[in-house]
Amino acid sequence: MQQSGATALTEPTRGGDPKAPNGRREGISLGRIAGIRVVLAYSWFIIAAFTVIVYGPVLEGQYPDMGIAAYYVAFAYALLLLISVLVHELAHALTAKIFHWPTEKIVLNLWGGHTQFEGFTATPGRSVLVAMAGPAANLALAGAGWLFILAADPSGVAGILSNIFVWANMLIGIFNVLPGLPLDGGRLVESAVWKATGSQEKGTVAAGWAGRIIVIGLAVWFVLLPLARGDRPDVSLMLITVLVGSFLWMGASASIQHGRLRSRLHLVNAAALAEPAIGIPESSTVADILRLSPQGTPVIVLCGPDGRPAGIVSDVAVASVPAGSAAVTPATAVSHALGAGAYVPEWSQGQELVQFLAQLEGQEYAVVDHHGRVTGLLRQSAVVTAITGKEMRRGGRAKAQNR
Structure with a gap:
């Protein structure tokens, strides 16, 4: 549920192989x-390549004796960043x-990383503690690296990477406490x-809007002010600012949308949103359907031998059956199957129901009461x-309601 700049703690998901939706x-x-x-x-390899391409020439210019080895050092820098993010997560x-x-x-991944939880109950205090643990870990790594430099005074490649490690962790730690989502500091707001x-x-x-303000501030500080000074x-x-700013803006916008959607979850109630329906055995005929629902209301749900909802009767299909054939036409001939297990208790509601x-x-689910009878x-x-x-x-897109 939580997100951060170099990291993100995301919404609960189901377990399994490392596959995308x-x-x-x-x-x-x-x-x-x-x-x-x-x-x-796989997207991490993009940022690794970017680090090598951008930082390699810089190292080669500063240390001409390195030659091609400068690019290997740049890749080691990318690996140190990866380790720092892993510790953060x-x-x-x-x-x-x-x-x-x-x-x-x-x-x-490309933007650092994220941690996914299967499900939890959060409070303001716990949310802050979990979020701040990431930046605290990076600042601790920076401190440990600084002590190592003081004690060992490393030189050459070891010295370069040690200094990079310290500054990278300081940057990750400080940047992530900025008060706006998707940064960890957004959890404070x-x-x-x-x-x-x-x-x-x-x-x-509110934290999402704070995140947008941070993006605007970064754009002003690193892009607009230098240009205004000539x-x-x-x-x-500028490229890094644009990339990071774009990521933060998208994360902030997603947080705003997510918050607004969650605020409406109380409206999701199986009993309140369901259309009236009754369940009848699959062995019924079209004549039985017409007797119980002559105008197509309530909806007729067919139930299997075990009493579980199995199909939904189509009004259009029922209307196409000749009157003389209604008594001998099986109800299954004018229905379509429900998905496996597509039925919910009528008291289901909120996030639990959505998940x-x-x-x-x-896209259709039978609603049943405490006795397993179809009610909607x-x-x-x-x-x-x-x-x-x-x-x-149609096609799954949405249009605004007229209210």
Whole structure:
């Protein structure tokens, strides 16, 4: 649920192989640390190549005797950054374990990394502690590196990498405490507003706007002011500013949207959103359907021999059956199948219901009471409308409701 600049703690997901939602593998499994699965995303190799391309020539210019070895040192710099981010993420995950938040995995990627939890109950205080553990770990690494330099006074490549390690961890630690999402410091803003208003959603939206303000500040400081002074722009610095700013802006915008959507979760209630429906055995006929639902209301749900919802009757198909054939036409001939397990208790609501529906196939779900009797039919479009305030169009797109 939490996000940060070099890192991000994201929404709960289901476990399994390191695959993206589209079914493709998201990266290379690096095994487990303290029981937490670590995945190196393929996108990390982009930032590694960028580091070598940009920093290699700089090293070669500063240390001409290095020659091609400067590029190997630049790659070692990328690996040190990777290790620093991994420690950052582990700090999040291990701190979360104290509060019994189950960690699903750590993913190291183009933008640093993120930690995914399977599900947890957060409070303002716990949220801040878990978020701040990451930057604290990087500052601790910077301190350890500084002590090493004082004690060993390394020279050559060891000295270069030691200094880089210290400054990189200082930068990661300080940058991530800036008060705006998706940076870790955004949790300070979120928790403060959450504590004051009693609404985490309002806190998330406020922290997202704070993140946007930070992006604007970075753009003014590193791009607009130098240009206004007539300074010659540093192409590398401007490129990094644009890339980081774009990432932060997208993360801040996503946080704002996420907060707004979560604020509407209370509207997602299976009983309230369902259309009236009744269940009848699959062995019924079209005549039985017409007797129970002559005008197409309530919706007719067919139930299998075990009493579980199995299909939904189509009004169009029923209307196409000749009157003389209604008594001998099976109900299954005018229905389409429900997805496997596509039924929910009528008391289901909120985030729990949304997460459950996300695991089911299809876009229609039977609603059942405590006795397993069908009482309604819940459509995916009704859930989407409740959460977003927009009606679903054909093809899955949404349009704003007229209110």
